[in-house]
Each structure stands twice: as C-alpha cells, then as structure tokens.
Amino acid sequence: MSSTLDARTRMQRLLSERSPAALLGALAGVLLLGNAAVQKPGLFIDQAIGGLVYGMILVMISLGLALVLGLMGVVNFAHGALFMLGGYFTYATMASYGLPFWAALLIAPIGVGIVGIVIEVVVLRRLYGKEPIIGLLATFGLTLMIEEAARFVWGASAVQPAKPEFLTGGTDLIVTQVGTYRLFTVAVSTISVAGVYYLITKTDFGLSVRAGVQDGEMTEFVGVNLPLRFTAMFFLGSAIAGLGGALRVVEFGIDPGAAEEFVLLAFVVVVIGGVGSIFGSVLAGLLVGWAQFLVPVVLSALAIVTGVSAINVQGISDIIPFLVMIVVLLIRPRGLFGEEGLLE
C-alpha cells in the first residue's frame, strides 16, 4: 500500500521539481511526437508497439541486474549471457525436443534459473564484499565461457524456432496491423515484471530482501538467512532474463553476440533508472525502448514538415540508448530514481 503511494508521490515530486527549461523540452518532445503521429500514424503506432515490446524485454533483463547489484553489490556482467541462454534453451526445447512453445516458456526460465544458481554458488559467493571490479571481471569471464559454449552447441549463426501457430496472426488496429505475438510478449513480460514488483514490495520475502539491500549484516543479526536470499534472488533474476530470451528468440532469433549486446543495454537501463530501484529500471527500460523505436519516426516526420531531409539521420537508433543515458545523467547524476530506490 505505502509503496505504491510512494511511487506516486515520487513521480509527482519528479514532475514538480522540473525547471521551466525542462518543461519547455518536454513540450517540444510532445509536439515532435504529435507531428510524427499525424504525419505517419501507421508507422508511429507500429513503432510505439515495437518500442514497448523491446522495452519490456530490456526491463526483464535489467530487473535481475538491478536486483543482484542492489542486494549483493556484484555487477553481474554474465546477465546478458543468461538472457541469451533463455533464447537457446527455448530453441532447444522446441526444435530439438519437439515440445510446444508453452513448455519452452516454462522450461527455459527454470533452466536459466538453475544455471544462475550454479553461477551464484560456485563463483559469486566468493566475491561478496570484495572489490566490484573483481566481480565484473569474473562475470565477464563467465560471459565468454557461456558464449563459447553456446557457439559450440548451436553454432555461430542465429537460430530461431518456429512461431506457434496461434500466435502468428495479426490484430487490426485500423491504421496498422500488430502481430499477435508482440501483444503476447507485452502481456507475459508485464505479468512477470508486476509479479517481481509484488514480491519485492508486498511480501515478507520481499521485506527481508529490501532489508538486505539496506544493511546486509544487520539483516542477518535479526535472523534472516541472507545467503539463501542471495541464491533465491539470483535464481529469480536469471529466470526473468531467461524468460525475456525465450520471448525474443521466437520473433527475432538469437545468436551468441546477444549476450554482450543486451547486457550493455541492460546496464544503460539500470544506470538511467538509478541503481537499486526496481521502479526506475522499469521506467528506464520503457524509455529506452520507446526512444530507440520512435526517434527515427520523429526525425523522418520532422524532415517532411521542414523539408530538410538531412534531419532524417539513418541508423541513429543504435546509439539512442546511450544518448538517453547521457542526457539523463546530465540532469540526474544518480539516475531517475537513484536516490530513493524502492529497494533501498
């Protein structure tokens, strides 16, 4: 109860604290988006939904990264490799073992979660309380190992299982058609993110995790088995990333390069959202997703209106997450919710 209120008041505070310049910027943003929506309504909605799908996948990866960083103080570079494994496990379940998509959606996250537990128990447990750089190097090494293992088993080129038939169609939205699978992705990711949010903010388990983030040693002094919670949170974070990989592989396929590509984006999301804040990671993931998909549309619409074709910069979308990060850090050096993370 109190934490939803907290989120709302925090949101209000965030808005009320803005300077006139920032409000002017926001107004300009709204006008640009409006122009794009009028000029190219079909493409705009298409990209908005694409950005939502992509953003939710980023949220799913970032959550685990943010939780592990907040609770254990370890920068888990291997988190992208776990996302990638989710994709490969899904492919293996469906293509190699012939099981249905539903089964893969269950097996892949659990499988990735188990890999996560092994990583936590065998490697990370030795690194708690040590220099962060050691954790970063160790998990970077793990990433390379998992990547090479995937390359060895599934090859260097992308693999993609067949999309389940009932999710292949499209849903008509008048100006455009949206793939049913995209809507399915949004639904599943929303449910799982909401589930994590509920677990952390409303349950006794979540209470002990939040306490652990704030003062790990004291949490143990009041009787909480903290090592068990570390393992549980690592399982959870890995499984959510694995589920993200499972959702993505069916539409876009997966290749070993995804491990590093996505962990980098997840870092960007965590930094934008503010370390230790679940709410921040969710917002930042969506922000990055939408920015990446909508900025090209906004630019091309602006090019039409102004007649200056140079505005329509090609291939800009890949650098957008980093541009967003730079802008956010210039305004709020600790990220959007870095000071008042829900986890803290």
Place this chain on the structure above:
Amino acid sequence: MTLLTVENLEAGYETGQVLFGVDLVVEESELVSLLGRNGAGKTTTLRSVAGAAEPTVLGGEITFGSEQLAGVAPYSIAQRGLSFVPEARRCFPRLTVRENIRLAINHASDPKDLETVLDFFPELSEMREKQARNMSGGEQQMLAIARALAANPQLMLLDEPFEGLAPYIVRRIEDIIAEINDQQGIAVLLVEQNVAAAVAVADRHYILDEGRIVESVSTTQLRENEEMRQRYLGV
C-alpha cells in the same frame, strides 16, 4: 543457570588481534555491563558472540545455553534466542517502524506479536508507518531495542545504547532496559562507555582493558573504588 559463557576468547581483525583471552559469564535474567575505554575490545567481544563475519575468532569458546556458537552463522545465532543491538542502532533506514519490527518477528523462532512490542513503546506506536531514517536518534534507539525485543530473546546484547542521546532520553532508555530485564526476564549484556548509565541499570560489571577482563565487580564495589574507575575507565 548460566546462559552465556565466554571462555578465553581471542579475536581480531586483519589489522591485528584485539581480544587476548576474554572470560565472562551471563546468568539467566541477569543484567551485566561490560565497561572499558575506547579500543579495549568491548564491541569486538559483542560482535564475536553475535557471530559477525568480522572480527575473526582466533581461539576460545562461546557457549550459549548448551550450544557452542563459534562458527555458527549470525542469523542462526539470532534464531537461537540471542538478539544483538549493535552500535549506531542500525535501523533499516527505508523501512517503516512496523516493517523493522515485522522483519524481526518473521525470522525469530518464538517471537512476540507486533502489538505487544508496540504497547511497550508508546512513542513508536504513534509512528508505525514512519521510515526509520526520518526519526530522531532516541526514537531510532528505541526502535532498535524494540526490534530486538520482538524476537523475544533469552539474551540481548546492547552496544552503547546511550551514545549521542540527550540526558532525558538516556533515562528513558535506561528505564526500558531495566523493564526488559525485570518484567520480561530477558538477560542483558550491556556494553557502555557511559559508566553512570551502566551503574544505573546493571547488577554486575566486567571491566575490559587491552583485550582482557581485568575486573569483575558489583555496582557497590564500582561506586566505591575510585582508583579502579580512574585506572581503567578514566572517570
């Protein structure tokens, strides 16, 4: 019956050994203080008993009830009925009063219920949805003790509970500690630099100096022996 026995405890940090053979005993329902100058090893003794990762216990035995505590995880020690209130209170800053106490209740083997604890602390009862970071030092100290009490322990370890508090709050905390001991029968091992406050509440006193227990005295003996106070406590 003896509740806690510390025998020949040696402990230290990476920077060096601090305890060189500490011996002390806390009987059931007793209120004992552990006095000493800064750096004498008081906190190190309490943290060793509570099972903290640091300091490292180098030798000796810690017996609680009939069980050995050396090498036992801190959460497991807490669940056996030993509540530790470390220095600086260590309330969870972004948890509310209720959540701070709730956490202890959730993880104790034989806890009190929330209302019983709050009845004991009327001040806290009025601010149960307040986050600990927005509370005064005295309120935080009460919360830290309330959290320890919620676990319904056999023994409470208190590390400098009066530090940095205004005199009238010191008296309130003294009353609380005395009540916890008298009415609830919970044994207390109190570490203090504030000798006056320790004398006000404790029955018996150990004096720690350079990592060893040098005196074990009653309150009367401590009051009367000025030379001893001067030598080990500087008061």
